[in-house]
Amino acid sequence: MHHCSTQYVMQIEDRVLIMNLICGMRGLVEKPSDATRSFSGFRIGRRALFATFTLGLALLFAPASWAVVDQDEAKVYLDKLGNDAISALSSDAGSEGDRERQVQELLRTNLDLEIMGRFVLGPNWRKASPEEREEYSALFADFVVITYARRLGGYDGQQFRVVGTSAAGKADALVVTEILGEGQPPIKAGWRVREQKDGSLKIVDVLVEGVSMLQTQRADFEGVLRSSGLEGLNKLLREKIESLPKS
Numbered sequence: 001m002h003h004c005s006t007q008y009v010m011q012i013e014d015r016v017l018i019m020n021l022i023c024g025m026r027g028l029v030e031k032p033s034d035a036t037r038s039f040s041g042f043r044i045g046r047r048a049l050f051a052t053f054t055l056g057l058a059l060l061f062a063p064a065s066w067a068v069v070d071q072d073e074a075k076v077y078l079d080k081l082g083n084d085a086i087s088a089l090s091s092d093a094g095s096e097g098d099r100e101r102q103v104q105e106l107l108r109t110n111l112d113l114e115i116m117g118r119f120v121l122g123p124n125w126r127k128a129s130p131e132e133r134e135e136y137s138a139l140f141a142d143f144v145v146i147t148y149a150r151r152l153g154g155y156d157g158q159q160f161r162v163v164g165t166s167a168a169g170k171a172d173a174l175v176v177t178e179i180l181g182e183g184q185p186p187i188k189a190g191w192r193v194r195e196q197k198d199g200s201l202k203i204v205d206v207l208v209e210g211v212s213m214l215q216t217q218r219a220d221f222e223g224v225l226r227s228s229g230l231e232g233l234n235k236l237l238r239e240k241i242e243s244l245p246k247s
């Protein structure tokens with residue numbers, strides 16, 4: 001390997017949320033001719049590519065020199081993460097709360113929550129004080145992790161597999177996965193994977209049916225930020241977390 005988050009509501013269906021973390025968690029395809037590239041039927045349209053390009057521009061705060069993710073390693077990473085999540089969700093050991101906490105730990109370890117949170121906040125990140133940033137980052141991470149782990153309780157024996165990989169921008173990898181449920185058509189998603197400074201891999205975004213998770217969350221934030229600012233968003237996130245059922 002080379003070294004080098006009016007109302008905030010997630011606008012992604014429960015089945016997509018389940019897939020997001022069973023599989024593990026867009027790709028910046030630089031050539032126009034790649035705008036309709038597909039892997040086993042997974043198709044990345046021009047609108048999704050534009051959204052991904054926007055993400056690439058917005059992540060300029062990341063290190064200028066990124067390690068190029070090896071596509072084979074990214075594939076192995078997603079495969080292992082998916083198996084770990086399914087193992088936790090399907091285990092008979094412990095309580096439902098125990099399984100949920102295992103999934104929460106998988107999420108905290110494998111989602112680049114800092115990058116995700118900063119992108120979703122947009123220009124407001126630069127305007128925020130260090131104290132506001134710290135509070136927001138903690139709330140965003142808790143909300144994403146707790147909400148996703150809770151919704152993953154809907155897992156019902158689905159299987160997944162990796163069906164393709166490609167380069168995503170200059171350094172990331174896009175891993176395409178497929179969820180298979182009995183009597184249901186496959187659900188495909190693309191996961192953008194980035195190498196960290198310590199050489200580990202983390203997920204920075206997901207494309208589901210042409211929709212970016214980060215773009216969706218960023219759109220959700222914008223109305224709250226316009227009307228109430230970051231203080232109002234932090235207050236709403238805190239209320240959301242407190243209202244979630246305890247495991």
